[in-house]
Amino acid sequence: xxxNRRVPTVNDVAERADVSRQTVSRYINGxxxxxxxxxxRIRTAIEQLQYQPSAAARSLRKKxxxxxxxxxxxxxxxxxxxxxxxxxxxxxxxxxxGPRGYGLQVVETNPAASQLGNGTFYLDKIxxxxxxxxxxxxxxxxxxxxxxxxxxxxxxxxxDRLVPELPGRCAITDVYLEGxxxxxxxxxxxxxxxxxxxxxxxRGLASRFREGMMQAIHERADGAEIVTEVYPSEEGTYATxxxxxxxxGAEHAPTAAVCNDDWTTGMVALLADRGxxxxxxxxxxxxxxxxxxxxxxxxxxxxxxxxxxxxxxxxRMLLDLVDGKPERTxxxxxxxxxxxxxxxxxxxxxRLTGTAQFRKQPRKADSPAEPVR
Numbered sequence: 165x166x167x168n169r170r171v172p173t174v175n176d177v178a179e180r181a182d183v184s185r186q187t188v189s190r191y192i193n194g195x196x197x198x199x200x201x202x203x204x205r206i207r208t209a210i211e212q213l214q215y216q217p218s219a220a221a222r223s224l225r226k227k228x229x230x231x232x233x234x235x236x237x238x239x240x241x242x243x244x245x246x247x248x249x250x251x252x253x254x255x256x257x258x259x260x261x262g263p264r265g266y267g268l269q270v271v272e273t274n275p276a277a278s279q280l281g282n283g284t285f286y287l288d289k290i291x292x293x294x295x296x297x298x299x300x301x302x303x304x305x306x307x308x309x310x311x312x313x314x315x316x317x318x319x320x321x322x323x324d325r326l327v328p329e330l331p332g333r334c335a336i337t338d339v340y341l342e343g344x345x346x347x348x349x350x351x352x353x354x355x356x357x358x359x360x361x362x363x364x365x366x367r368g369l370a371s372r373f374r375e376g377m378m379q380a381i382h383e384r385a386d387g388a389e390i391v392t393e394v395y396p397s398e399e400g401t402y403a404t405x406x407x408x409x410x411x412x413g414a415e416h417a418p419t420a421a422v423c424n425d426d427w428t429t430g431m432v433a434l435l436a437d438r439g440x441x442x443x444x445x446x447x448x449x450x451x452x453x454x455x456x457x458x459x460x461x462x463x464x465x466x467x468x469x470x471x472x473x474x475x476x477x478x479x480r481m482l483l484d485l486v487d488g489k490p491e492r493t494x495x496x497x498x499x500x501x502x503x504x505x506x507x508x509x510x511x512x513x514x515r516l517t518g519t520a521q522f523r524k525q526p527r528k529a530d531s532p533a534e535p536v537r
Contacts, residue, residue: 256475332492343376362424423450
């Protein structure tokens with residue numbers, strides 16, 4: 165009968181490297197300095213023995229879990245329209261944490277998570293020592309809860325949100341410039357009656373986006389104005405589409421819309437493609453992950469989101485706090501979006517169609533599109 169190979173221990177490493185057990189522990193845990201020659205012997209012994217330090221034991225000694233949390237309002241957000249943006253944040257966070265040896269847990273700030281006892285509530289994870297800190301990606305989280313984390317000396321940062329009282333805990337993008345550039349693109353095409361479509365100003369950085377819109381109107385076009393504002397409905401996609409259709413399809417409606425998030429840009433582009441009754445030359449400019457799928461006839465300019473960069477910045481900021489570095493005095497600004505023109509229709513794959521292009525089929529004259537009601 166074949167015997168199982170014995171798992172090497174820290175004592176085996178110490179014996180092979182001809183050092184004490186304590187010296188090996190210091191080397192593994194990155195504690196007190198170890199002489200370069202000694203460190204090389206220990207490294208060689210670890211490789212020869214294929215020794216794997218116990219993560220659980222290291223966590224107990226350091227009183228750390230070596231795991232951080234990414235907090236969303238609800239886990240359901242991962243399955244909704246904004247899931248691609250969360251995926252970008254997640255990829256940025258993991259890019260930073262992986263090389264540092266940290267794990268990641270997705271946790272929820274929604275109090276219902278605690279009441280349901282599903283093991284995802286962020287405070288339960290913090291109190292239980294399962295996470296060493298948390299990156300908050302949630303517009304709903306009350307300021308009182310955020311300040312409570314600060315008072316409890318819990319390492320945390322916020323991404324895509326600016327709290328003036330805690331600027332050094334925030335990673336943001338230059339949404340002011342996004343609002344300014346997108347609005348300017350429509351004003352330059354002669355539009356003077358604009359709609360603001362997207363998240364309400366009190367959510368995240370939306371107020372700064374709207375300020376950029378107002379500055380563009382002030383600088384670039386006399387007589388231009390925001391004639392209406394349309395926010396997503398809490399009842400979901402169809403309710404939001406209905407609301408947008410009624411506002412943008414009404415008589416004396418705006419001739420153009422500025423959209424501050426990917427979801428709303430996609431829905432307004434859909435309505436524009438179907439035909440908005442009273443605005444024959446309706447156009448929009450907005451934030452989108454998929455500029456190559458938007459119709460260039462109706463879309464003036466697209467800003468691509470910076471969510472991956474926000475994830476990277478948030479993870480780096482949090483690791484600094486976990487490592488005991490002083491809190492920053494200013495927010496981290498990861499920059500502004502990349503502005504691109506829409507490019508649909510796009511070239512088809514040459515293997516299939518040579519130089520042919522995918523082109524939209526003209527709408528039949530006898531079957532005009534009806535507005536969503």
